[in-house]
Amino acid sequence: MIPLLHSPRGDGFEHLRLDALISLEIGWFLMVPISLVVGALWVGFFGKRSRPAPPGFVLGGITVAFGALVLSQAMAASRWLNGSPAGVGDPDGEYVIAAFAELSGVVALLIGAVILISRGAAVRHSRKTVVLGPTSH
Template sequence: MSLEIGWFLTVPVSLVAGVLWAGFFSKRPRPAPPGFVLGGITVAFGSLVLSQAMAASRWLNSSPAGVGDPDGEYVMMAFAELSGVVALLIGAVILISRGAAVQRSRKMDVPALMNH
């Protein structure tokens, strides 16, 4: 349980620290936004985690045999559901940002080459 709580706290903090480090201290130009494949995989992974965590939560609510402390396990399933929702949201943000970048790139005026 402590490993799950530690993961739940350290991953967002390290992601924010990495974004701030890359944003303020990097001399390189901004990278291209992630692609549609990464967004699709993230959405698929988030939906898989969320669906499995919800199924396990329903199973734990039915007072299953062999589970000593269903309350502790139910809290872990709540963390898993939350991580599935976060993965779904991140995948949606990736897909939306990539779609917006594609739309912006299509609206750019590119001068035509002239043959001399």
């Protein structure tokens, strides 16, 4: 992913954080549709292969951590934008971007939690053993 698609408008960490969130949102708007199309084509061409393993604990943990990072940074940017910062052209428009980033962080947290819960349930289900009783011949 391209770290910053354009240079920050002002000096300081807050402007850099806001610019990183804007770049993240632009990247998601570009990459999610492309990934869905490529994935659909990939499944269409290679649909007869065996079913892949379900997502694991590492993917769920990374997704939760990424969602928490995006959410915390978006909340900090929202608080900064509520204070009428200097160097921001349209605080309302930038606030909408920060709010959308907060929503993205929450969605990533939820998806990560679902992955972790479903994988935990699959592991728990696979560990159940069937004890056969004695048979009489």
